[in-house]
Amino acid sequence: MKKKVIGLIDSGSGNIGSIKKAILKTVKYKPFTLKIINSKKDFKDVNKIILPGQGAFATLIDNLHKKNLYKELLRLISELSIPYLGICVGMQILATYGHENKKIKGLDIIGGDIVKFKKKNLIIPHMGWNNIHIKKPNKVFDNALDQKDVYFVHSFYFKSVEKKYITATTKYHHNFPSIVNKDNIYGVQFHPEKSHLVGMNIIKNFIFKA
């Protein structure tokens, strides 16, 4: 049986160690292999794509361009419908624009803007465990995840997302989308690779069900 290939993009911003470890735990004994994507040609034969991201929106976009991955990633997930899971900034770049320092164009797959939490006396970053409220379950994120706590660390959130793309919300001062989904494309604002058993289950669901 031909093994399915999970492509983990190493954008160069943030380390991919913990997500790599989580994927390997999940796919142990199963017909999958993990491939680290560093250049366009690494995308060959990939059946699932995971992009973890830390730090700034602009840095991630820049790094994808520098490694010549940007266009190919966009083609694979929006034209060839390869399942995609974006984590943290890997989710945020699905937006139309990011507004960190200056306005920067995103992949524009799910309309909306990435903006900073703004409220006097609010502790930023939103750091720690917070619950997700499932609004619109799908095959990766089912109702069993409703109200489960997952680990967040971010200062920016996805604003003005159309309701139909919001799988779950989380409250930090106000409600914001913590999981988004459009067809084969999934994004999570939190870190499943740091979210203990709940997070491991999410990674497993994406790998086996998306």
Next chain:
Amino acid sequence: MLKVRIIPCLDIIKNKVVKGINFKNIRTLGDPVTLAKKYSDTGADEICMLDITASHEKRKTFLKTVEAIAKVIDIPLTVGGGISDIKDITTLLNAGADKVSINTTAVLKPKLIKLASIKHGSQCIVVAIDGKRFGKQMLIMIKGGREKTNKNVVSWAKIVQNLGAGELLVTSMDTDGIQTGYDQEMLRAINKEVSIPVIASGGVGELRHFKEGYQTKSTGLLAASVFHTSKFSIQQVKKYLEKEGIPVRIS
């Protein structure tokens, strides 16, 4: 709702978890990997580990311990002690740390905070503040508490926030190790002036101390020996806090 984080801390010398009183009288309490895995499995929200000797020749052993711990836990790991430049930070992140905690070097070379937060993102740069009272003043101590500086804890906290620190780990040397509770005065003074998350550290001996720590507006509550000696389990602390109406993650 955001939950308060319960963070067991492993002070490490030569691959052993140790505890000192007021940074002195060190005794051994267990194996770091075994303890870290136990805490992760029983509901700790993060793990913190510190190389408290931070001697150059022991560094390789410490890095191996970091790698071994990162492998067995699925929650965030903060690593501190002995960081002197950006290379040390990159090495620790590659070894499996999610955040690094900088103390002495932040005081000696504040530019490192800025550099590191630009390179790796503020979210992984923790500045550790060891504070101690001298009369009415609360001053920053460095080099594991051996050296006094003229920096006031609150003004220093504001400076490092502006330099790009994503979080503060505040230990009061007046309460550390003596189990009489967190230094609420110091924590409140800092939390009033900064808008980044603060981890309270130093002094937990009773369950109510966790509640008192939360009331200072700190979002992380760190403790060491009460967990290592099994005086309290993580679940016991969380059940207590939940009963007190404080949001915790019950896994």
